[in-house]
Amino acid sequence: DKNFHKHAIDVDINVTLNDEQFAFTMDANTSELLLKLKNGNYDERTKRAHALYDLNVSDLSAFKKELGGEYLGKFDANGEIIHDEVLYITGKSQSFGGLLTFDLNDTLVNVDIDKVPFTSILARMSVPPSIEANTIGNIKYDIKKREMQSRLDLHQTKVLPSELSETLTKKLDYDILNESFTQSSLEASLRDKVFSSKIIFANDK
Numbered sequence: 001d002k003n004f005h006k007h008a009i010d011v012d013i014n015v016t017l018n019d020e021q022f023a024f025t026m027d028a029n030t031s032e033l034l035l036k037l038k039n040g041n042y043d044e045r046t047k048r049a050h051a052l053y054d055l056n057v058s059d060l061s062a063f064k065k066e067l068g069g070e071y072l073g074k075f076d077a078n079g080e081i082i083h084d085e086v087l088y089i090t091g092k093s094q095s096f097g098g099l100l101t102f103d104l105n106d107t108l109v110n111v112d113i114d115k116v117p118f119t120s121i122l123a124r125m126s127v128p129p130s131i132e133a134n135t136i137g138n139i140k141y142d143i144k145k146r147e148m149q150s151r152l153d154l155h156q157t158k159v160l161p162s163e164l165s166e167t168l169t170k171k172l173d174y175d176i177l178n179e180s181f182t183q184s185s186l187e188a189s190l191r192d193k194v195f196s197s198k199i200i201f202a203n204d205k
Contacts, residue, residue, distance in 0.1 A: 020044035024051070032062040037081070049083040055091075060124070071124050077102075096120045098135070107144040113137050118154060130162040131199075133184065148190035157181040157201060 009030050016023040024040035033056070040051035055078065057063070060071040077100075079091025086106040093100045098116030102109065118133040137152030159165045159176045168176040181201045188197035 026051075032058050046084075049081075051081050052079070053081055053091075054078045070126050072126055073124055096124065107142060109139075109141040109143060111139040111141075113139070113152065118152075118157075119160075128162060129160055130164040131157060132160055133157040137186075146190070146193075148188070150186075150188045152186045152188075154184040154186060154199075155182065157184040159201075 009028055012027045014025045020043065022040075022042040022044070024037070024042065026035075026037040026040065028035045034054075035056075036054045037051040038053070040049070042049045055076065057075040060067065060073055060075055064070045073095070075093065075095045077091045077093040077095070079089065082088040087104065088106070089104040091102055093102075096116045097120045099114040100111060100116065101114070102111040113135055116135045118131050118135045119129040121135065122129050122131075131154070133154035134156055135152050135154060137150065139148065139150040139152075141148045158180050159168065161177065165176050179201075182204050184199065184201045186197065186199045188195070190196075
């Protein structure tokens with residue numbers, strides 16, 4: 001047993017050596033996380049490692065410090081890990097109700113979102129739902145610079161009862177809750193510790 005950021009972790013590693021090739025598997029688990037590496041291979045000559053993985057997190061809130069913020073709920077993903085001078089991880093997950101496809105290239109994270117309910121995204125971020133929509137788009141995040149850029153297309157958008165709906169209803173002098181928008185979008189960025197966002201409500205022309 002070892003500790004990972006104050007999480008007690010149990011690790012089981014199996015290694016088979018064949019000349020300069022190492023075949024390995026690994027199981028690592030805490031009370032909230034299970035990580036399995038399979039079909040692992042490490043080449044001593046090239047210093048290149050490769051493995052497939054399955055990740056199961058029972059509650060993301062347990063990893064607030066590691067994730068840099070509070071996120072809620074279960075998260076499952078699978079993909080591959082490659083280390084060849086830099087770390088490269090690919091994966092996919094359906095834990096948010098649609099499909100998330102992501103990759104980590106050293107310190108750059110790219111996430112493609114396909115038909116994920118916007119309410120699910122907000123709920124995972126502990127944000128009260130203010131918009132209901134089917135979300136398709138992309139998020140890019142630079143871990144080293146702590147910068148983020150995202151563009152999301154929101155389909156069949158409805159504004160839910162919230163402070164946002166009250167503000168829009170007052171400004172437009174119209175009950176926004178009665179409206180449905182077929183083509184809307186959300187752009188957001190994080191740079192120099194400043195978060196900015198712009199949302200556009202629109203219908204097909």
